[in-house]
Amino acid sequence: MSHDHDDRPRLTAAQAEAALNPPPGRLGGDLVVETLQGLGATTVFGVPGAPVPGTADALDRSPLTYAGLATESGAGFAADAYGRITGEVATLLLTAGPGALAALPALQEAAAASAPVLAVCAQVPAAGLGGGRHGYRRELRDQQASFRDVVKSVHTVRTASQIPSAIAAAWESALTAPHGPVWVEIPEDVLSAGTALPPVSALDATPRELYPRPELTLVAADLLTRAERPAVIAGGGVVRADASGKLRALAERISAPVATTYGGKGAFPWTHPLSLRSWPAGPHTTELLESADVLLVVGTGLGELTTEGRTFAPRGRIVHIEADAGKLEANHPALGIHSDAREALDDLLDTVDRREDPTAAERVRAALDQHRGPGQEPGPEQRTLDAVRAALPAASPGFWDLTPLTTWAWAVFDARRPNTMHSAQGAGGPGYALPAAIGAAFADRGTPVLAVSGRDDALRSAAELSTAARQGLPVTWLITDDGGHEPPPEEQGAGPAAPDLVALAAAFGVPALRTAPESLTADLTGALRAPGPSVLVLPGRIRSRTPGRD
Structure with missing residues (x-):
């Protein structure tokens, strides 16, 4: 049997010379950095x-940008956001033990959002691997066990020669649909020891494509073509697969109303005649989806948050497209299609027949009108979000902690474009928004980024103001000073009062001001246009939205 070697990577003359005569003074850590360069990394957190x-x-010798954040959790959230915004692998470097554990919530958030994060973590010396207690600093008996149920895959290195292959395998895993965080563990003595191995020059970590099975596509297309009342629920998988255009084309082809989950905001145009906007938002939208005789669910597992505590009860046939096999039909029986959203929607467009339904847009408009109510004036939460929307450029991403304002934004904020609204839905943060916004700013320093936090989350992540100030990043942090989770007066004692958040920002050298609802649009517009970081503090209590009831 002959083999075609034409597609194998070739060495340049300089690479061949370096392989035969490796530069002196290199360590195992050099192999890590060289491998990351070879795979196309540009930024390391x-x-x-x-x-x-x-x-x-x-x-220091490499062209890689080292983005140093104040805390490991902050670095993890920043890497998560970088992976979401770019679609590329974000590398996160961690030390053993406490440093690694501090990043665990961020990796859980990345897993929930299918963000491609490559965590490269040091481990105790190789002699201490495999359990037991050897008395090493930062030793965990089984460090991997803390991460194995969170990340997509775990890769263990025991010798320097294994470093390039382990990182390349992890890289491929992170980018194979569904994207997600991966874990590479390397003993400290392997990283710090000298090596005579040649510099890493050529690697192949091309992710596998995940295509739908053609017989399932044919059945799904037949169901949608013959449906009397089809509808679509689109989740974050549509955004991650860059499939918004194909979703719109399919919805228009079959005249199907489209609702997006909180994670899928921006996947379908907010003002489109077929747009049910964010879901869940109200009982009328839910009823339209539940009454569909064929419901296409794409890029979401229909989990607890999406379905209002699993109360969603569709009565028709479901076609479920999901890249994560573990989520496929996990909550509702369906025609399950294990596929990347883009590939599946593309094949459906090639297979489904055009279906005309002049009543679809009317039913969408009626559901939205019933939700809003006749003559209903917007409340303070809606007016605040309208002010934010008026100030925030359409291309600017926003990152939201789990605040009362965020629960309103999930339902009524127009993201305008895909991949521009992100919130801590997986692990719930805490302290997600500011470091995530910093990660997005590292991805694109020319686009202003918004972070939204309540007071409690602001106090958890305020240290990252030092990062934004040091790097001059275009991050504007809007803090809704709602009083936080204060104990009742009889339990407060004589402790210190809540900090002045404007003064706190000024202590980091970050421009800050106290805004008001009537001046929020102007203040936020100015802050977003100004170079470098800024902070706005908006006093006033905002009530949490009860999904489906407000």
């Missing part, structure tokens, strides 16, 4: 002064 052992000098 971690904390200042504490990258993975053996990598500091290699990073």
Whole structure:
């Protein structure tokens, strides 16, 4: 049997010379950095002064940008956002033990959002692997066990020669649909030891494509073509697959109303005649979806948050397209199609017949009108979000902590474009918004980014103002100073009062001001246009929205 070697990577003359005569003084950490460069990484996240052992000098010599955040959790949230915004693998460097554990909530958030994050973590020396207690600093008996149920895959290195292959395999795993965080663990002595291995020059970590099975596509297309009242629920998988255009084309082809989940905001145009906007938002929208005789669910597992505590009860046939096999039909029986959303929608467009239904847009309009109510004036929450929307450029991403204002934004905020509204829906944060916005700013320094937090989350992540100030990043942080979770007066004692958030920002050298509802649009517009970071504090209590009832 002959093999075609034409597609194999070739060495340049300089690479061949370096392979035969490796530069002196290289460590195992150099192999990590060289591998990341070979795979196309440009930015690496971690904390200042504490990258993975053996990598500091290699990073300094490389063209990679080292984005150092104040905390490991902040670095993890930043990497998550970078992966979401770019669609590329975001590398996160972690030290063993407490440093790694501090990033666990961020990796859980990345897993929930299918963000491609490559966590490269140091481990105790190789002699201490495999359990037991050896008395090493930062030792965990089984460090991997804390992450195995969160990440997509775990890759363990025991020798320097295994580093390139392990990182390349993890990289491929992170980018194979469904995207997600992956874990590479390397002993500290392997990272810090000298190596005579040649520089890493050529790697192949091309992710596998996930196509739908053609017989399932044929059945799904037949169901949608013959349906009397088809409808669509689109989730974050449509955004991650860059399939918004194909979703719109399919909806128009079959005249199907489209609702987007909170994670799928922006996947379908807000003002389109077939747009049911965000779901769940009210009982009338839910009833329209439940009454569909064929319901196409694409890029969402219909989990607890999406279905209002699993109360969603569709009465028709469901076609479920999902890249994560574990989520496929996990909550409702369906014609399950295991596929990337873009590929599945593309094949459906090639297979489904055109279906005309002049009543579809009328039913959508009626459901939205019933939800709003006749003559209903917008409340303070809606007016606040309208002010934010008026100030925020359409291309600017926003990152939201789980605040009362966020629960309203899920339902009534027009994201305008895909991949521009992100919230802490997986692990719930805490302290997600500011470091995530910083990660997005590292991805694109030319686009202003918005972070939205309540007071409690602001206090948890305020240290990252130092990162934004040090790097001059275009991040505007809107803090709704709603009083936070204060204890009742009889339990408050004589402790210190809540901090002045404007003064706190000023202590980091970040411009800050106290805004008001009537001046929010102008103040936020100015802050977003100004170079570097800024903080706006909006006093006033905002009530949480009860999904489906407000």
